[in-house]
Amino acid sequence: MSKKQVICILLLTVALLASGCMGEDGTKLSISGNDTEINVSLPEQSEGNWCPVGSQVQVKNPTTGKALNMKITGTEEFDNKTLCKAMIETGSEENTTRYEYMWSQDKNTTIWTKYGEDGNLSIRYVYTDGKKTIIDGAGRKLEFGERA
Secondary structure, three states, X not given: OOHHHHXXXXXXXXXXXHHOOOOOOOEEEEEEOOOOEEEEEEOOOOOOOOOOOOOEEEEEOOOOOOEEEEEEEXXXXXXXXXXXXXXXXXXXXXXXXXXXXXXXXXXXEEEEEEEOOOOOEEEEEEEEOOEEEEEEOOOOEEEEOOOO
């Protein structure tokens, strides 16, 4: 399975979790194919919970051992908005890459952060209300936005 397919599955799962379409009871779902295993674990959640803390998704290639793990860890404030926060790890036991993904309930704010092996910020992509900002590990910013 390609990285694009894995990311599409991950984003679809996040969308289903955020919309409450996966059900209210705690649920575990596993799908397995020749080259991919997908495991989804959802805690009991109340109706309308757009950020189901504790939910987990794992996509794994059993042949190579490479996996992508995502866990919704809670909420965080950013620019006076409450964002849902998920931690994502991908790679193998020897070489793991960590990402943080945050999004607002209205989907107008999303933040992707990649961390280096040392745990420090490598790159951050911020999209908020039509404005895009890319920040590198040295704190340099590149901003794009809608023009008035």
